[in-house]
Amino acid sequence: MAKGALSAKAPEERRELILRATVAVVRERGFAGTRVADIAEAAGTSQGLVLYHFGSLAGALDQALTLLEDEFYVDLEHDLQEQKGPIERLRHMAELGTGLGPAVGDWRLWLEIWSRALHDDDARETRESLDRRWRAALRDVIAEGVSTGDLRSTDVDGAVVRLASLMDGLAIQLALEDPVMTPDRFTDLWWEAARLELGMMTTS
């Protein structure tokens, strides 16, 4: 009972365990600073196993990114569908900065993904599709609000891109802990921008 320290009873679980460990390491050290040894240690396995399952370090990072993408979107969809009307959903989006969503609000990871996307085509496409889905969700909420008369907009496309981009920009200050930004201020600033864009009445 010496070798094969951790039984091979559930290779599928083992794969996911390694991917989650990879995400944890990336969160801490960044994509560029993540080593195979770090992943193995965080997952409690050997370096060899990481390479056995994913072929290379780049493979492990790519798979981890894919896992992240799925979870980001699942989290967002799930959270949004809990809200009743368009105003409530919009408000919920404004509160993403407060760390409610388990994965969506992990802004440091977003910065990592952006910089990786600069030099890795796979990461670029992953980010792009993720942003497309995020903007589509925002567009749906706004379109619904316009149709119910709760919101007003003469340029829905423009409003969507502006509000989505504003959230990214605010997220940078939050991730880098700029003194001008706090989670509450993040929410307030974005909510005020949404009011300006979408003709909402005074704060409820």
Added chain:
Amino acid sequence: MAKGALSAKAPEERRELILRATVAVVRERGFAGTRVADIAEAAGTSQGLVLYHFGSLAGALDQALTLLEDEFYVDLEHDLQEQKGPIERLRHMAELGTGLGPAVGDWRLWLEIWSRALHDDDARETRESLDRRWRAALRDVIAEGVSTGDLRSTDVDGAVVRLASLMDGLAIQLALEDPVMTPDRFTDLWWEAARLELGMMTTS
């Protein structure tokens, strides 16, 4: 006439040459992908000289970042002071995305700086002070516009942070070449947001 291939006649110029080469390499490969050998090759010198002047690779990167910070700000100030009134200056800011400013509009470098700031305290402070100056310039323009009556705002502080953050967010799409973004659209989107925030009349 064999050794000392490049004469030591101007060590100060040589330092700057190396720093500019460093910036060029970072622009292409990113902070994490920049090697001492790359810098030496780009500068046309030896690896040893890079280390001689800056002590370490990290030292060279830090100094290059400082050089960038200075140039960013000098460029911005210079460009802005060429404009007559607050509206013109604001418009000029909106056009930063079109690549007019020689260094300011280099959005890929911004993404690099942000991700480096996540894991390097020096880079974090450099970015923070740079952002502070950039927001101060924006605030001055808005304050001037409000005082002359060209602009209206009930919340100058909020408008400044929102418009500065929006520019960062739009810059991300531009740097990553997202299909929804072009330099012209960047300008249009930010300009429209400024109009919404600052109560400007119809497009001139």
Added chain:
DNA sequence: GGAAATCCTGAACAACCGTTCAGGATGAAG
């Protein structure tokens, strides 16, 4: 013009890291 400080090079060193590999352990199939 000579000595000392500075500038610069190319090679060598040492550490790090991704990947490979031979083989042991485990679970499934027959």
Added chain:
DNA sequence: CTTCATCCTGAACGGTTGTTCAGGATTTCC
């Protein structure tokens, strides 16, 4: 129980990279 494919490990290999260093070239200072 035997056999075979799969899962897993730990050590070793090879390439890359930051840094050091001895010494040559150049400039500065007297």
